[in-house]
Amino acid sequence: MPELPEVETVARGLQREITGRRIVSVTLGKTDFIDNPEEIEKELPGRAIHEVRRYGKFLLLRLTPKRDAAVAEGDAALLVHLGMTGMLAPQAAGEPHAKHTHVVALLDDGRELRYIDARRFGRMAYLAGESLKEELKRFGADPLEAGLEEFTARICGNRARIKALLLDQQVLRGVGNIYADESLWKAKIHPMQLGAKLRREQVKELYRALQGILERAIVMRGSSIADFLDVEGQPGEYQRHHRAYGREGKPCFRCKTRIKRVIVAGRSSYFCPQCQKAPRGGKRQGRRQQEMGKGV
DNA sequence: CTCGATCCCTGGACGC
């Protein structure tokens, strides 16, 4: 499941592999995950990819203007979200298309940039000018770029549960279920804790934990749980270092207590019930008890 | 404002 480190890994691979290549033609398969398939067919051919970078969980393939463009349209880009099972990689045109190959862009070096996605939970869109700007503005701060000040403001200015906040792409862009759970475990914060109720010191711990984990995961080329593969078809290694995610019933690496799983924000959330203390009033009651304990 | 529920989609795990 591609989150920030996995998408970063793919972006770096694509940046190395296809920067400078011109798109010759585009062939589409199923298009229900594409915002504007007809524009993709019309706008991509003839443009070169001049940069590939990550934006949250999106890959941003920045495109040059068309050679015969009559009017400037501003920046143009292909946005690609890998969803759960998406993969974007250049392959030799002669290679048979894998099952679930839905977009094929022939490049000017004879290779094909292919988008393969069994579940089609991903998303693809061609955007330019203002609509590109508007789209990018919808997302929150990149957790690796945000300073402690901004991180704190975004987490504390919110009454939702910390797990929900970490997953909310309008708060932070790029964090998904795995790295949310891993950073909460590291910072010893219960996933149901309210963001606004976290102490300053806890927020700082979380900030450091999240950045450290994301950076380390990028070095290890991401986590391969089910089928994540990078541009070269290689799995990541970070799944070997998970401390909470997917470890229900297994001993906590710190205290040996069995890792528990609860649903928060509609997602499985793994945590250590000993290290990550439940917020007062807990999950089971859900009643509206507050104040008094307001004192941070 | 925040929540849960529901839908999208397919493959893998599991039970019988």
Place this chain on the structure above:
DNA sequence: TGCGTCCAGGGATCGA
């Protein structure tokens, strides 16, 4: 062996 069922999960959407 083969079926049915459940589950995974990011994100949009809707109603509470």
